[in-house]
Amino acid sequence: MKKIFLAFSLMFALFTLNEANAQCNAELYVTKSMKELNPGFQFSKSYRIDGRNGTRRKIEYTCVLAKDTSYQITISGKDGGAQGLISTLYDAKRRRIISSFYNNRFLGTWTYKCTSTGIYYLSFTFKDSKSYCGAAVLGFKR
């Protein structure tokens, strides 16, 4: 009986440990990303990037962006800075406007000068990531 109890306890502990490792504490990276916003940009929204240990390859958000406004995205993840994370902005017709994987580098910050109010899609994907976890922040300035 004692052995069965111990086995169950061990299994429970391992399961809990595994769950803890698999969890993505995106809040932590929201705080980091907020600090990376350039002066003059006002924090508007945050985006959680939880790849659920690699089972989710793409996380996409929809946003309404306004013309005559500059938007800035800052991104940070568990692999360190923007490493392993790519943010891509598409317009309403799914035309790619910008990608943070630029000249074979992961850029942590990019700015989009919007000249057309509309619906946009902001997607996050992983490239050679070990953690599949991070967050991005959207800032704006007129």
Place this chain on the structure above:
Amino acid sequence: MKTKYLNTLAASVLLASSVSMASELPKDKVKSSTEEAQPTKVTQEVLPVTEVLESIPSPLEISVLIKENGTIYNKGDMNAPDAVSRYNTTFQKAINLGIYGTDLGFANIYGKNQDAITYLNSVRDLADGLGIGAFFDYETIKELAESSNRLDELIQQTTLNFEKINNNLRERKRENVSVLILAGGWIEAVYLTTVVNSREPNDLLKDKIGDQKIVLDQLLLVLDIYKSSAGFEDLINDLTALQEVYDEIEIEVIVGEPTMEEIDGVLVVTDGTRSVVHVTDSDIQKITSLLKSIRNKVIK
């Protein structure tokens, strides 16, 4: 016809919460100049509720525009903070939490710390009444509001707290409350813009009011899902009437290629596509009048 269409669309959202589907959207007044020769139907994926909610921009963007327009702060334009005791139902509390949230942000942007604290108290009361007070860090925000030189941090923390409230509501499947908070925030932000524009007509503000056609469409998509919940039907009817006015506004999209440059390690992209809002003074007058009556019903 439009309502029927929205109902169908909303039902699809519910049924296909995680399945992507293609569907037409009634965006006949949003046209692209490159498509005039060969008219095509504008299509868009039907999005899950949370995605539509997340797409709605922060009211802070409009508040910043109003301030940068050189508008003088007028407390009388906003909802009276002591009206909070009049809001007893979940519907009233949620929608006015959104309204006070915008007013709080507005006072913050203008650095009106005493007003910000008063609105903060109203926000706390309503959040507590909705059982989400624990997600609003009242003490930190109050401390920041009392400090005269931490304005950016104050605005940041206030926005983040509202985000936490909305995230929590969605996790607890209380999206209906989240929808109302966002609707209230939007109504107040656009209402303030119309008030300022009535006082001092301005093309920039006029354009911004016209632009809201896109946000209103998004809002109605999600509101319609909860039309059987208490209070929603009247709000949906009122906003649908507003949408009919917005249907007269045409947003022309002239497609162009983006340009990019790298400045100090930051990739900067300037869009080549631009939109032109064709809005008349008569449209603005109708929107101003309708929005005032909708807000008056909501704030009592």
